[in-house]
Amino acid sequence: MKSIDLITYVTFGYLACSVLYLIAQVSGSQTKTIKGWLLGALILVFALHTGAIGLRWIESYQMGIGHAPLSNLYESLVFFAWCIALALIIARFKFGMDLLVLLGLPLVTLVLASTSLMDPSIKPLIPALQSNWLIAHVITCFLGYAGFAVSFVAAILLLMARESDFFARHLPRRQTLDEIVYRSILAGFPMLTIGIITGAAWADYAWGSYWQWDPKETWSLITWLVYSAFLHARLTRGWTGRKTALLSIIGFGAVLFTYFGVNYLPGLHSYF
């Protein structure tokens, strides 16, 4: 089987998991064991996803142009989805909250489904990407993004719980949600910082300048500034609940724009 087909199956796997999670959630009672099974299924799909990325890596070597599968939009989206799924699974075990998975999985499915619009062929690395910094830069950035995605999902849940009593009755305690909003950013922020630093180091090495105010660089800085404001507001001004949830949502908007929106602006990252 080729990695591209495997990714298609993985996409439907995530879709099936989200639908089943939803059914388990609305059917109410006696769902503990079902959800346990579903978590197992999710981990299986995630393992397949991991395998597909590995397979693509191997395929590129078989083509004689071996490189890590992080070199174009298709590959980066597959990896982005992988990071979000990983963060969801970690958050599920850490906070024991199935709703997080329920709301996060459609995001994973959506990201993966969007890869069907991209050119999935394995291309040789263009000179600008032939660097060992590529892997460190992409992995740290995306792990950061994944943390922010989990925070975003929790922030949405928190706002829903605040806005309506109906939701509040069916959602976890607000303090728990608030804690997830904060902790996921606390985990993602250093990752984004290291991602920006490795990007700067790479830029310095490749283009002779660690910072050139290229739109992608600038937007990653904007994202960094927003989350940094979040952390200061929460740690020193005691912001919680609605205010920090809104900041988390704004921050994730900046993440998405850094990732997708900037591609429509000219710049050094035009191949991503």
Added chain:
Amino acid sequence: MKGRVAGNSSSTEEKGSIISGIVAFFTSARTTIVLLFLLAAGSILGTIVPQTHEIGPVTSFSSRLIVILDLNNVYRSWWFSLLLVLLSFNLLGCLMERLPAIPGEWKGRSRRSTFSFKLADTRSPAKLMEILLPKLSGFMNREPERSGKGDEFVWIKDRIYLLGFPLIHIAIIVILLGGVIGLFFGYRGHVLIKEGSSAQQFSLNSGETKPLPFAISVSAFSLTRYPSGEPKEFRSDIKILENGEEVRSGSILVNHPLTYKGISLFQSDYRVVDVKEVRLTVTGQDSSKTDLLLRPQSSQQIPGTDYEARLLSLDPGTTQRGVGVDLAVNKKGEDPRSLRVYKKTGPVQLGEVQLGFADYTPLYATGLQVGYDPGTLVVWIGCGLLIIGFFLTLFTNFRRITVTFAKEETRTAIRVSCRSRSMRREFRKSVEEIIRETLQSRSAQTKMQ
């Protein structure tokens, strides 16, 4: 949670209130948050308004606004710089305010706690110390430190955590400092050098030319492609010359710069400036094929004829006609005439032979970025400090237990105050359990408050 706001002073207050207002402004985390948002907003503006150095006619309100606020050059504008300066002072202010507390925390003198409780016991302090201290030492995996004040014992785990906050914030100041050094003492420019020639100066991004302390001589440029046609490698083979003598030689590739005397040279672009050689195929009457290699500024006998050919110009194939050459051909006793040989239109008859265009070797000029930035090292030091700071903040778990025994009339008061960065609930549970078990198992007079 209302914080202090700058400029809040009324006339009835002392004169010092203005100064204290300024101090409050620069030591407030609220200022930090506002500055972070303003910087984010400014950065967004910079990605929306095109950042160019050319300014068109200033007529409309929006173009006037662009000029006043430097919106075409946001990141170097006066207000963006001001925001960064304010942020630096704010960082310094916050550091100055918080640093003095750190030595106290380090030595365990701080009273800051995540939880604390008091107990009373009828036994003597000495007796209580004897049974309680070993248990807590076992739990914290270390011996207690005794502070000067009476019977106070302190256990501290991972105290290096305390350095995380100052490191992160000093790091940001260091990075900004590195940026300023680069801004004042560094430069960037570009130089285009033809294969086989050398350059001793380059043009700065502002347009001025600047001499180099050495000469760059380009021996060759090559562009290799993958079978699919995508570029695989751009390579410039260069020599560095000082006073005409070669001091260094090497290749510059994308992602592989060359640095000499602190000045780095990067592969940036290339141009086809001329032609090195054109290869034509000469087909004789007997269908025999011979190659004819033409170089600029030299004439060549066309095999099988008594014609001489000279290269006039090469059309690199940017138009509809495709790639081809203009030649000047002549034989003795005849005026020279020009001949066009294009790949698309096929071979051209000349006397008894046919001339066809085969291919050509271009003469490249390689575009190199020239960069010098003494601030880079400072920036990397800052980044290193930042990463260490994050590591200390996230992956160490600062924990402190302070226990004080005080003799009161008939009983001993035990005060327990603890601080923990994470896993607070679990920490509290463990500490309470240890103390309860140690004391209650022997006497019922201890009670939790």
